Amino acid sequence: MKSSVILEIIYKKLLKAFHHRNWWPGDTADEIIIGAILTQNVSWNNVEKAIENLKQHNLCTIEQIHHSNMEKITPHIRSTFYFNEKAKKLKNFTEFLYTHYNGDVCKMFQTTTWTLRKQLLQIKGIGEETADSILLYAGEKPVFVIDAYTKRIFSRIGLTKPDWSYTEYQQFFMENLPEDIGLYNDFHAQIVNLGKSICRIKPLCDECPLNNFCEKKLIYLTK
DNA sequence: GTCCAGGGCCTAC
């Protein structure tokens, strides 16, 4: 069976089982960008707390962060782990936005998608997943986001190889799915939702207490 | 007490 057909089947099954996920959890483009940076290697629960803190202290927009300093930001994002680094990353982003786009997010998103992606990747603290999350969820650009869950789930199904690079994964999904922003958005959200319930530690190893659960779920998905 | 989250950077080889 062709990969594109399998992906379509998987997505339809996920949609039927879990319904539309309505992602990204965030009210504004600013909030989505801030969330994308804060969620690096940390669960969303920790990020929610930080976003709430930032809101309470009027620090949850790009403009407010830009006109604030590290010392003011850091205490509110302690729950996101690596808070010193992340405060720096937030400042790096706002610095970029003000230097290149006069602080205007809409203006930034008028830039051609892949040109903007290159620019974002040059910001210290913005890697591929964060850049793509910003492009897809805040900018509504047709870019498929790859994360650890995506690699884990699809390599276990056998559609991909675990050692593929980020770019190889992204090409695989974008070549085998129709270019559809809504689909890219919800498919990634479904993957994260599914990934949370699958064994994280050692994929399908004997020691994994969730081994049976993993297999059941994967069989269910690929049937 | 232990383990690990929706990463990314830096250093050493």
Next chain:
DNA sequence: GTAGGCCATGGA
């Protein structure tokens, strides 16, 4: 070019 260390909270 890449493997491994670092960052240093909070929930299960």
